[in-house]
Amino acid sequence: MGPLATSDFYAKLIARTPAEHDRDHLAVVMWADPGVPDRVSSIVDETDEAYPALLHGARTLRDAGATHIAMPCHTAHHYVDRLQAAVGTPFVHMIDETVAALGNAGTDVRRVGLLSTRGTLAANLYQPRLARAGLEYLVPDHRLQEMIGNAIASVKANRLARARPLVEEALVGLFDQGADVVALACTELPIALSGSPRVTDDRVVDPTDVLAAAVVRRCAGGGAMPIT
């Protein structure tokens, strides 16, 4: 979907793999189709117009030999159950993995701030899972949500310097509202923060990295490397 988000995921997958030689790494087949119709309008306007392109991608990966599929786009997870049923290849579910990581983050983590697209919020991808994990959630108000939309569009246009202060301000907004941690629940957002001190703030959770570590655990038959 977003090419930079795909690239960021692949780099994190490599970094999370314990490896001394090429052969220690996972074999990866990647389908990066920037022409998938807009996932947000596909969900919010109920057109489902993104689904056929996602299905084609999942089938291509299966036919190329993929044993597991990771999809570093939160919004597209609206379609993950349909996709998995259609292709028969298990997905490593980014939102399940992120909520599990949040649930294990410690007893002082009760309220999770969600920075995501409107589509991810509308598709209710995080909210019921967080509730089942005993966690509350906070979403941005209208002004902060607009800011996040602008930040995501700026990353997609490779204007990271424009995106970064928007994401930093939205983080402050959610922490001020009482969030104990904030999930960067759109895979463009960790890219906006590259170079920011927030990258090492352990109250900021990066689902792209959580997904990378989960894929390594699932596929490499060993633990993922710690973040260094």
Place this chain on the structure above:
Amino acid sequence: MGPLATSDFYAKLIARTPAEHDRDHLAVVMWADPGVPDRVSSIVDETDEAYPALLHGARTLRDAGATHIAMPCHTAHHYVDRLQAAVGTPFVHMIDETVAALGNAGTDVRRVGLLSTRGTLAANLYQPRLARAGLEYLVPDHRLQEMIGNAIASVKANRLARARPLVEEALVGLFDQGADVVALACTELPIALSGSPRVTDDRVVDPTDVLAAAVVRRCAGGGAMPIT
């Protein structure tokens, strides 16, 4: 082949693509198989043991719909003509593109230093092409070649801090021998230099980036973005 080299190429491809939105980017299908047998011994020992895995990868890309294939591994270019004939999909040839860029670099560029694997040197991939472009070449002496081999292995083990001084010293060695420019003719080497002042030295040529720009010119129907 080398996962970091593949990731580096994909990031450079995105950076070289003029884009405001996801849909402006190229659709990419990537086959990243770190289990391809060692290309250097495949050539130096004439076992050709890397070829079947390369052929499988090229076929997978073709069958997934690739219209062009880029292979960000110099040494594997030993097999590029055989691969292209077998799968029928045109390769964007990293070494042809790099030599063309060197040939257009200006009249003060006469002697090209080659930092590469022993396999790339043994396969004679650069030398005749440089001669046809009217350029001379220099290769490292035994000590510097060992150093480059260590640097490449260090990148593959994700030990970039160990690799960087080795590559910097090899660059100095080739400049001292009279090279006007040096080609980082192994795709692990630009990664070793990330963060080094040499990255912006216009006497250091990065074939990974040359390949990325060539793919954009060939596939995106427009010019590649300048380096910023």
